[in-house]
Amino acid sequence: MERTYSISDLAREFDVTPRTIRHYEDEGLLSPARNGQQRIYTARDRTRLALVLRGKRLGFSLAEAREIIDLYSAPQGEVGQLQALLEKLDEKRAILEDKRRDLESALNNMDRYAERCRERLTELQAMEKAAAE
DSSP states (O other): OOOOOHHHHHHHHHHOOOOHHHHHHHSOOOEEEETTTEEEEHHHHHHHHHHHHHHHHOOHHHHHHHHHHGGGGGHHHHHHHHHHHHHHHHHHHHHHHHHHHHHHHHHHHHHHHHHHHHHHHHHHHHHHHHHHO
């Protein structure tokens, strides 16, 4: 018999709220069976949840995560999925590299401006000290 999980089991294991899991279900990423009001998640659902959360950490939207996960059942199977994932990772990496360059530039500008402020503050304090003497 295949192991099953409750919503609270998955929420605890992945440190997310049941509401998050229900949201992923509403988005079509998970499809638990039902026993009355109780959701019953399979190992497949557990794996899909892990992949969605990993994709989220990598900066993928839910639509992108779904696209990659759904490739498992496509005719290309895992090969197609891995190729698509590598393409997406390359795209995300390029975006992050651009953001990193922008952040480094902004930080360098702040450092230069802060240095000018410190220099001017030192001048003004020296002038005040000289005037007080």
